[in-house]
Amino acid sequence: MNEIVLFSPIGGTDPISEYNLHEGAMLHICRHYGVTKVYMYMSGEILEKHKKDNRYVKAVEKLAERQNRKIDCKVIERPDLEEVQNFDFFYEEYQKILKDIISELDETDRFLLNVSSGTPAMKSAVLIMHTLGEFNSTAIQVKTPEKGMNNHTHNDEYDVDTYWGLCAENEIEDDGVGRCVEVNLPSLIKIRYSEIIKNHVKKCNYAAALDVLENAKTLFSGNQYEEYHALLEMANMRLHLDYNHAKKIATEKGLECFSIVDGSKIKIFEYALAIDVKRMNENYADFIRALTPLFLNLMELMLEKQCNIKISKYYTDDNVKWDMEKLVNTEVFNILINKWENFGNKNSTPYVQSVHILEVIINLSDVSLKVKECAKKLRKIEESIRNLAAHNIVSITDEDIKKKTDMSSKQIMDLIKEAFTYTAINVKTHAWNDYSRMNESIIGKIDLL
Incomplete structure (x- = not known):
């Protein structure tokens, strides 16, 4: 479907800050990533504002109109949610929500997570969901305009049209990513799988390492997977005495682990x-x-x-x-x-x-x-x-x-x-340690990927 889908808790500076007239993280990501669908997670307090003036959806619609495209808005309402600092609640809550969203996506879609909006507990829960790596996502942090803390003071009345007209990003809009930064934290599950693979390598159990890699294939980028697979396949070939093919791969990968080559x-x-x-x-x-x-x-x-x-x-x-x-x-x-x-x-x-x-x-x-x-x-x-x-x-x-x-x-x-x-x-004496040297080289290569 080639959709770009954003999940975003809604916070105090969304959609446009009343204090500095810069757009909040949710709207900023929609602007710079060409988001086609945004899921807005609203606590009780935020939901009251939404129902009062529709500010969040309306701001997104104005952005879509400005960029001559359509953005589908989905509101996730939690009217009874008041304990907005309870991390355990959001961890379980977001896990269910994100799995439901992911189930509707296909391999052509991109899934974005806003880790800058909402309470600290909300932001932490979203980031943990990303780092656990149970699904393929891109976590995006949006820097504050002043590169400091946002001021969350606001007036009782919020005129979306007025703030949209004053929005700083409408004056400085460019083709870049603005204040968005992709959070490149390695997935915890990916790290766990990598450690399992490395432990198998240390024991020369390359077939098992290949099985683990195959099971975790979706966690690695195409290049990472190919590099992992080539290294493990080389070692497995060697153990099964297919040393000619193994030597060829080792040479291609810059590994010097064959003491006897004649x-x-x-x-x-x-x-x-x-x-x-x-x-x-x-x-x-x-x-x-x-x-x-x-x-x-x-x-x-x-x-x-x-x-x-x-x-x-x-x-x-x-x-x-x-x-x-x-x-x-x-x-x-x-x-x-x-x-x-x-x-x-x-x-x-x-x-x-x-x-x-x-x-x-x-x-x-x-x-x-x-x-x-x-x-x-x-x-x-x-x-x-x-x-x-x-x-x-x-x-x-x-x-x-x-x-x-x-x-x-x-x-x-x-x-x-x-x-x-x-x-x-x-x-030579050191030649009897060829497998240990090879394993260390493979693990060293894995750590650099």
């Missing part, structure tokens, strides 16, 4: 970071399930770094099974066949397992003792707990992990970090 190295490092997030969030079942592929890849990289053997060249194209044609008559094959006599017989093609890689590592003289010990520990952990989450519907705690492996989940993560030092991936 394509051949980023995959395993990002995987290790992701399972560390599971650990920190006490999602121990998923943490355990994720260890086997990580341990296998780490042992492969350890072997490649220590002995220059790229073991995956002996795998099938899908990297699932050993390729016996490539493997036979190699040093690796001799180690494996020496350990398992039936390894790779004609009846079966063995799947690649970390126990195979470990056997190669511990039987090669070029591998240092500390590397062999690290690989053995990795394999022992996998063997001890791989069935704990895979075949049991149970709650898994850090204490359960420690009972099975003699190591806490943090100690297991420390062992993983040690294993990385035996690979060609140069992981």
